[in-house]
Amino acid sequence: MNDCTKRTNGARWGAAIWAAGVLAALAALPPAASSRLPDRLATHWGGSSPDGSMPLWAASLFPALIWAVLALSVAFAGRRGGAAARPWAGVTLLSGGVFLAGVQASIVRANLDRAEWSDASSVGTGVTVTVVAATAAGVLGWLAGRRGGAPTSGEETGGATRMEIPEGERFVWLSRAANPWLHLTAALTGLVAAAAALAAAGGLIGLQWALIAPFAIASTLVLFCSSVQARVTEKGLDVAFGPFGWPVRHWAAQDIKSARAESRTPAQVGGWGYRLSGLGTTVMLRAGECLVIHPRKGTEFAVSVDDAERGAALLNSFSTRQAS
Template sequence: MGVLVLLAALPPAASSRLPERLATHWNAGSGRPDGSMPLWAAALFPALVWAVLTAVVALALRRAGTGSGAIPGWALAGLGFGGVMLLGGQTSIVRANLDHADWHDAGPVTSWVVGTLVVAATVGALGFLAAQRALAQTPAQAPPQDGPALDLPAGQRVVWLAHTSNPWLQAISAVTGLLAIAVAVGALAGLTDSPVALAATPFALACVLVLGCSSVQARVTERGLDVTFGPLRWPGRHWALEDIESARTENLTPAQVGGWGYRLSGLGTTVMLRGGECLVIRTARGKDFGVSVDDAEHAAALLNSLSAQHTR
């Protein structure tokens, strides 16, 4: 929806500085414009292309029946590449026509098209890699075990996985990300004199920071406890078994730890994404680290059992 709004709104936003018809096609040999559209058509045509592309991807996902909820790599790659290409193309068209009385006088767009292709390919590749990474780390469903401690036969390999996300933080990240894109597109199109980096950086930084704190993944293995953040499972923290003194569960609220996200205090650190059951470890340094994940009781029991095995 954000891309759709940006595609449709960019030409009308600059209409006072644009001709009645916009140059929308350039001769490959001479680099001069040889085709045009009315302003309303130039606004609606790329938006319609984007709407069709997203509808096709959504239909394909529905027919594929991705039961795990993870978006496949081809979908993220296609949407990323297509969205950047359409936004870059719309930005190039507006910038080339800006402050010209007739569309025949529009400037060249070759360098903008090349730059858009490079950025679109990069975004598509990153989207594919992010989807593949998320799919590879999706935890398999396993029946829970009972009891505060687990009896682990010698030589048996075990793993516990959990994931928690906060939809409100994800929504805030999406809004600030769209604002960053809107400001950057406006600056690239020449609608403002501010440098692109200066105008978009605050929103982009807020988007990345909030997105990194909007989801958390925890994993317990014979190596210890790993906690990673964000959709890319990066950055992360690791505690070896010898670094963990004990593990327990606590019912915590955001008010108790000082708010949402990654919270620091004199007693330790808490990753708070939802109130309720949290996995809490006491490190060898005497500090606590807590993370709000489901099934924390089994994680604590497994950590205590693995630590006991490691000590023996």
């Protein structure tokens, strides 16, 4: 299985976990607070006062059905649309999930400890915060989807240590890699943090930072170490991390003494992700071929991407040209 297929499978599993998590949250939030809720829940407001209600079971089932239809529609459109549909799929899943979950939490909080649904408090603040969060999530989904295309590379060439570059020609080498298991780990730890935050927003528990913060930080760190893009141009090497291509490490061509392709394993470098070892720094997403650079200052840096030999050859050519 190549890196493109692994990355696609990892994204699909991540989307599936997100869809299932949102579905569970929408369906479970009202029943979880049933002992503190009236028989019917206020579900619609005219201004600051409620003017519509549903039985508790309907308030739980209706948004879950909306989400299920939306998620299935996105899955179908994604299969039909291919890579071009990924940005819109990311926008819809992230913004839609955040919006529905936020609205459900706002409804539950407004109905907590009320004798009748007509006594429910306003949801204005909660919905406003939800809209802002859903918009931000949609932007992140778009950026992640835009970077999810298939890996590309420069001109076909042999596996020489240097690459011949004709006068007037510009060569660029680009390779991406992702680890689906790290994607899944980021999704699962993120769901734990999101579930705790959602329960707090719904008023079921207090704001448990001791639970939310560690899982949120772990999810973010793992996510940014779960995929990488390496790019070689005449300016040098850029290595971008995570689904949004940030942060980026840059080495100028003249600052690189040499580059090579080398096979490494997680056991050699101490595990998966961003690793520091006796071999220097290694971004280990899968065992096998790595692009390794030897800077003029500092320790070696390696990144596990396909087609490393060609990237090293092009980088050596640029380094020699800049140094001369």
